Amino acid sequence: MRAVVQRVKRAEVRIGEEIVGRIGFGLAVLLGVAKNDTEAEGEALAEKIANLRVFDDNQGRMNRSLLETGGQALCVSQFTLYGDCRKGRRPSYDQAAAPGRALLLYESFVASLRKCGIPTETGRFRAMMDVELVNDGPVTLLLDSERRF
Numbered sequence: 001m002r003a004v005v006q007r008v009k010r011a012e013v014r015i016g017e018e019i020v021g022r023i024g025f026g027l028a029v030l031l032g033v034a035k036n037d038t039e040a041e042g043e044a045l046a047e048k049i050a051n052l053r054v055f056d057d058n059q060g061r062m063n064r065s066l067l068e069t070g071g072q073a074l075c076v077s078q079f080t081l082y083g084d085c086r087k088g089r090r091p092s093y094d095q096a097a098a099p100g101r102a103l104l105l106y107e108s109f110v111a112s113l114r115k116c117g118i119p120t121e122t123g124r125f126r127a128m129m130d131v132e133l134v135n136d137g138p139v140t141l142l143l144d145s146e147r148r149f
Contacts, residue, residue, distance in 0.1 A: 001037050001045050001109070002081040003143045004030040007054050011074045011133035013123040020129070021121035026071030028133045031109060032081025033102040034095050034146070041145040042105055046112035048149050049073070054139055066118055073113055076123040076131055077106045099126060
C-alpha cells in the first residue's frame, strides 16, 4: 500500500454538490492498494499513521501524533498512486489491485484507523471526487508498505 499523508487544517471530499467526507485538523490520507497487498499491511500502515509524530508540541517541534492531538483522518482511495510512468507517456496501472480487492483492503484500512481510535471520514470508492484541503505546514509524507513505510 502507498499513502500520501498530508497534515491539514481542514479537508473535505465532494461528489457533485454533496459533501461525503469532512474533517477539521488532522491528516488527509490518499491510499493506493497494490495487487499483492494484505490486510495485515493495511493494519500496520494504519497504526503507523495514527502514531506519526507530525504535530507540534508546546515548543513548536513535530513531536505529537494524531492520537495525542485528537485529530481526525480523511481517507480517499487513490489507485493512481500505483501509476508507473517509466515507459511511454501514459501511466501503467498494472500493479494496482483490481477494484473488488482494492475496495476490501481500503475498507479494512479505514476500519483499522478507526480501531486505533482515529475519527475517520472517507471519500466514495471509485467515484469521481473533488478533494479540497488546506495543507498545514506544508507537511506531506509518502509511506509505502513495500519499503516498510
